[in-house]
Amino acid sequence: xxxxxxxxxxxxxxxxxxxxxxxxxxxxxxxxxxxxxxxxxxxxxxxxxxxxxxxxxxxxxxxxxxxxxxxxxxxxxxxxxxxxxxxxxxxxxxxxxxxxxxxxxxxxxxxxxxxxxxxxxxxxxxxxxxxxxxxxxxxxxxxxxxxxxxxxxxxxxxxxxxxxxxxxxxxxxxxxxxxxxxxxxxxxxxxxxxxxxxxxxxxxxxxxxxxxxxxxxxxxxxxxxxxxxxxxxxxxxxxxxxxxxxxxxxxxxxxxxxxxxxxxxxxxxxxxxxxxxxxxxxxxxxxxxxxxxxxxxxxxxxxxxxxxxxxxxxxxxxxxxxxxxxxxxxxxxxxxxxxxxxxxxxxxxxxxxxxxxxxxxxxxxxxxxxxxxxxxxxxxxxxxxxxxxxxxxxxxxxxxxxxxxxxxxxxxxxxxxxxxxxxxxxxxxxxxxxxxxxxxxxxxxxxxxxxxxxxxxxxxxxxxxxxxxxxxxxxxxxxxxxxxxxxxxxx
Ligand code: HEM
Numbered sequence: 143x144x145x146x147x148x149x150x151x152x153x154x155x156x157x158x159x160x161x162x163x164x165x166x167x168x169x170x171x172x173x174x175x176x177x178x179x180x181x182x183x184x185x186x187x188x189x190x191x192x193x194x195x196x197x198x199x200x201x202x203x204x205x206x207x208x209x210x211x212x213x214x215x216x217x218x219x220x221x222x223x224x225x226x227x228x229x230x231x232x233x234x235x236x237x238x239x240x241x242x243x244x245x246x247x248x249x250x251x252x253x254x255x256x257x258x259x260x261x262x263x264x265x266x267x268x269x270x271x272x273x274x275x276x277x278x279x280x281x282x283x284x285x286x287x288x289x290x291x292x293x294x295x296x297x298x299x300x301x302x303x304x305x306x307x308x309x310x311x312x313x314x315x316x317x318x319x320x321x322x323x324x325x326x327x328x329x330x331x332x333x334x335x336x337x338x339x340x341x342x343x344x345x346x347x348x349x350x351x352x353x354x355x356x357x358x359x360x361x362x363x364x365x366x367x368x369x370x371x372x373x374x375x376x377x378x379x380x381x382x383x384x385x386x387x388x389x390x391x392x393x394x395x396x397x398x399x400x401x402x403x404x405x406x407x408x409x410x411x412x413x414x415x416x417x418x419x420x421x422x423x424x425x426x427x428x429x430x431x432x433x434x435x436x437x438x439x440x441x442x443x444x445x446x447x448x449x450x451x452x453x454x455x456x457x458x459x460x461x462x463x464x465x466x467x468x469x470x471x472x473x474x475x476x477x478x479x480x481x482x483x484x485x486x487x488x489x490x491x492x493x494x495x496x497x498x499x500x501x502x503x504x505x506x507x508x509x510x511x512x513x514x515x516x517x518x519x520x521x522x523x524x525x526x527x528x529x530x531x532x533x534x535x536x537x538x539x540x541x542x543x544x545x546x547x548x549x550x551x552x553x554x555x556x557x558x559x560x561x562x563x564x565x566x567x568x569x570x571x572x573x574x575x576x577x578x579x580x581x582x583x584x585x586x587x588x589x590x591x592x593x594x595x596x597x598x599x600x601x602x603x604x605x606x607x608x609x610x611x612x613x614x615x616x617x618x619x620x621x622x623x624x625x626x627x628x629x630x631x632x633x
Contacts, residue, residue, distance in 0.1 A: 174504040180204065196601045198487040198516035205517060241417040242490055242557075249410065256414040257560035260307070260394035266563040268391035269306050270463050275633050276301045277571050281460075281579055282630040283314065285623065288615035292431060295572070299426040300419060302568055303561075307415040309393035310379040319375050323419050326368045329361070330420075373412035380415075418561065425485055426565045428607035429476075430572050432483045435597050436475070436531050437582040438613040443533060444582065447472050448618070451578045460625055461574035463567070470543050472574050474533035476566075480551040482531050487516035488604045489553050512604075518550055579622040583614045 182188045194200060241257065244250040259265070276298050283294035300320055301312040312320060339346055339355060351359035380395035391397075395415050402408045437444040450471045455461055466473070491510045498505040505511075520528040524546075525535060536544055552559035559565070576582065584592045597611040617623045 174499060174502060177500070177503040177505070196487075196606075198514055201488070201512070201514050202517040202520065205514065241414060241560075242421055246493075246495060252407070252410045253414045253417070254556075254560065256394070256398060256411060257418070259398065260418075261560050261564050263563040265391075266567055269302070269564065270567070271390060272305045273302055273568055273571055274462070276305070277575050278460075278626070278629040278633050279314070280572065281575055281626045284576070284580060284615050285617060285626050289612075291434065291613070291615055292427075292610075295430045295434075296423065296427045298572060299430070299568060300423040302426075302564070303419050303422045304379075305393070306391075306564070307393055307418050308376045308380040308395045309382070309384075310376070319372075319379075322368065322372055322375065323416070323423075326365065326372065327420060327424070329365060329368070369413070369416065372416045373409065376412050376415045377408075421559075422561045422565060424607070425561075426568050428485050429479055429565070429569050431608045432479045433475070433569070433573050433576075434582055434613060435595065435608055435611060436479060436482070437576075438584050439595050440531055441583070443475065443531070444577070447475055447533075447577050448581075451574055455578055457578075457619070457621060460629060461571070461578050463571065465574065466570060469574060470537060470541060471533060472577065473543055473570070474536040476569055476573055477536045477546070477548045478531055478533040479569075480548040481519045481525065483599075483606065483608075484515050484519050484551050485605055485607055486551070486553070487514070487606050489513040489515050489550075490557070490604065492554070492557060513550070513554060515550055579618060579626060581614075581616050581618055583616065585612050585614055 180188060180191055191197075191200075241250070241253040244253060279301070280294050280298040283297065284291055287294075294314075297312060297314055297317075297320075300323075304310040304312055304319065310319060346355070346358075349356050349359070351363065376395060380393055380399065395411055398411055399408065402411060437447075450469055451461055451465075454465050454468050461469070489512065491512050494505050494507055494509045494511060497507050519525065522528055536546060538544060549558075549562070552562040552565075584595050587593050595611060595613065598609040600607055600609045617626070
């Protein structure tokens with residue numbers, strides 16, 4: 143995948159963590175220098191440099207000032223050892239919350255194989271009927287209660303993952319699985335992991351959980367209990383007699399369960415299923431919400447896309463997957479959504495598995511590697527006026543799509559997002575359907591004037607996604623209403 147986006151220049155911000163620096167007395171490969179970086183504090187090293195809001199902007203600036211290593215994406219091909227994850231916290235506490243947090247090793251490989259089987263691009267074609275059904279539900283929700291659009295979008299993305307994984311049918315409000323998974327995610331988000339002393343002093347893993355300073359252990363126990371409930375839920379759903387629906391693909395868990403030869407295999411499978419929900423719901427939903435932001439902010443772009451969709455459907459039906467190849471401008475909008483507001487501006491950090499050399503610098507084993515995805519999206523050579531939302535940048539003069547599929551938004555190398563095909567299909571279908579059926583607009587004040595869109599983004603840690611905003615969602619025509627009601631009744 144990395145070579146896919148070559149020769150696109152990458153700024154790889156390599157931050158060598160304190161524990162790696164503490165190995166300074168070990169012999170360096172050929173006595174090479176560490177990569178340059180900001181001066182660490184005596185006690186905490188560069189820890190505070192990692193936790194500023196919109197820290198990716200700061201890293202990009204440092205990269206320009208040559209504080210950090212500047213590299214080219216092609217070079218990272220040689221660095222297959224950058225596949226680990228920062229391990230200390232995760233190994234002792236939370237790694238079973240998510241495949242993405244697992245350290246590189248046999249268990250991660252098992253998880254990865256499950257995702258590979260369930261979510262490779264061919265398998266994803268078989269999920270189209272489920273995605274279409276869930277899209278119809280979402281349109282119906284948007285028609286009935288448009289102000290709850292955020293909730294409808296989350297229900298759509300969560301319902302797809304759970305149906306595909308475990309044959310579970312999400313109910314629109316207060317779904318018990320969604321409640322459980324969300325409380326798990328909330329606990330995960332709220333945990334001050336970066337501040338836990340165990341990151342620096344692994345020996346703390348042996349202290350009793352009641353001691354002051356052992357918050358990470360109490361947290362781990364809480365998470366473990368919730369994870370067990372989650373696994374039970376998914377198991378019940380995937381083994382329910384109703385799970386096989388004629389003409390539809392068997393859910394991933396039900397499909398792979400007979401091949402499990404031990405309790406540990408079953409546990410792995412259920413963990414991967416839970417992980418798919420955690421990794422795939424909020425991410426895909428956030429991209430769709432950025433699409434709403436873009437459509438409400440740039441009505442002329444929305445209109446052009448609606449005209450494209452209408453040309454293909456004749457305004458007489460909702461879009462289908464077979465239309466995708468005929469809607470390049472809609473596709474370009476989705477690429478621009480992923481580029482304009484990347485959800486992981488610093489990707490998910492990788493870690494080096496061995497001592498390594500990169501561009502003449504010594505990278506000790508265990509270093510945390512942040513690809514500065516945000517800097518890639520702001521490369522003025524590749525993307526002229528990068529702050530401007532402009533789908534045309536992905537089209538040739540004759541209206542064909544260029545090769546850049548913004549795959550870097552989904553990560554790199556062996557740890558690239560395995561859900562990217564499913565997610566891309568879900569985002570595309572929702573965008574095309576919304577364009578065909580609704581106008582997304584800014585709210586108006588009492589005198590009928592549009593109010594500027596006030597979008598709050600969560601810009602903390604390593605993610606950036608829209609938190610809250612308001613917009614008006616109106617059906618485009620009587621025909622659109624009729625189509626939504628008909629499809630909903632049929633399903
Ligand atoms: C717009 C939607 C999505 C975005 C932007 C996204 C982005 C990412 C990124 C940046 C990574 C880290 C890759 C790396 O380490 O280099 C990742 C990992 C992952 N994603 Fe996604 N993702 C999305 C949707 C999904 C979906 C729908 C699923 C599952 C159904 C999923 C499952 C995973 C898993 C399991 C990992 C961990 C992979 C590993 O560590 O080996 N993601 N994703």
